[in-house]
Amino acid sequence: MKNCFPWLSCEMIQNEVAVMELIGQGAVKQVFLANWRGNKVTLSRLAASEFSDDFFHGLEMLKGLQSSYVVQLLGYCEEDPTILTEYHPLGSLANVNSVLEQEEHSDFNTWEVRFHLALEYVRFLHYLHHSPLGTRVMCDSNDLTKTLSQYLLTTDLHVIANDLDALPLVNRSAGVLIKCGTRQLHGDFVAPEQLWPFGDKLPFSDDLMPPYDEKTDIWKVPDVTDFLLGQVEGSDVVRLHLFHLHQGCKRNKPQLRPSMLNVVQTYKAVYDSLIQESELIGIHSETLREL
Incomplete structure (x- = not known):
């Protein structure tokens, strides 16, 4: 992102992030293209409750491994399992x-x-x-x-x-x-x-x-x-x-x-x-x- 912000909270994600379309689906999470303040971002949601441990493990890894090697974490919500990351249009x-x-x-x-x-x-x-x-x-x-x-x-x-x-x-x-x-x-x-x-x-x-x-x-x-x-x-x-x-x-x-x-x-x-x-x-x- 061009500017530095604190990680977005649950309230900010719910109020400021608009989901646009589904772009990926796995056993653990659904991945959506979303919009935040005019920026395209990626929003990931827990797909099934039985995989919540994997989802939250992935969140902890994202938080702990933030670096030039890892996608940028923008925010997360644990109550409504959601992770917001930078969007990269070329995909995998x-x-x-x-x-x-x-x-x-x-x-x-x-x-x-x-x-x-x-x-x-x-x-x-x-x-x-x-x-x-x-x-x-x-x-x-x-x-x-x-x-x-x-x-x-x-x-x-x-x-x-x-x-x-x-x-x-x-x-x-x-x-x-x-x-x-x-x-x-x-x-x-x-x-x-x-x-x-x-x-x-x-x-x-x-x-x-x-x-x-x-x-x-x-x-x-x-x-x-x-x-x-x-x-x-x-x-x-x-x-x-x-x-x-x-x-x-x-x-x-x-x-x-x-x-x-x-x-x-x-x-x-x-x-x-x-x-x-x-x-x-x-x-x-x-x-x-x-x-």
Whole structure:
């Protein structure tokens, strides 16, 4: 927002915010486009009372993690479960290909822009693993589409986290690990330690399912980055430079995977190196044209 205001109260939300249309629906909340003092905003309402714990967990995470990595909280009401956040018209990060392929954004459909989006994604995960609220894990990430839907693409082409309803706490010093829900998970996208370890020998039981830690987020990084890089000129060069790091992210044993700090540092080093190389090539080409 252009100006600073205190978070809006229940009374202010009820009196000053006008709901315009439904723009999203999930198990936990309904999401509406709304208007506040001439500004488009996003209003989220609890969809079903049985998910109130998830809704209020998401609110506490939004309040505690406010930063450049997270969507801006504008107000909330606990009595009539409502959350007001800044509106971003491009929607979720899942839309990145359709957005960048539009003619008005075609100049930005480059490996540089796409790689920078991936860099912002891993920076958020590093922030999450070292947050003011402790080591948090992005649990709403059982497939690529679901993972991408947890983030927004801003109009100036940045990545911010938006859906924080499932961020359980890892506390190694207290021996606290996590599990992402109580249902059996399947597929190659989730980390191996999130899969039922007993095969067909035993029927799935949440009580017998071993817990895990934040390294599940690291397993998923190569798949998300591969999607964000797309199929533009230069994207395969980026993939080549990240190959060994991504191999490490996909190690079956979580303790052998790199930390998010290692991931961020490598991404930043590769990004800076490739940008510098690209600029040198551009200068060389310009010199040849002048000759």
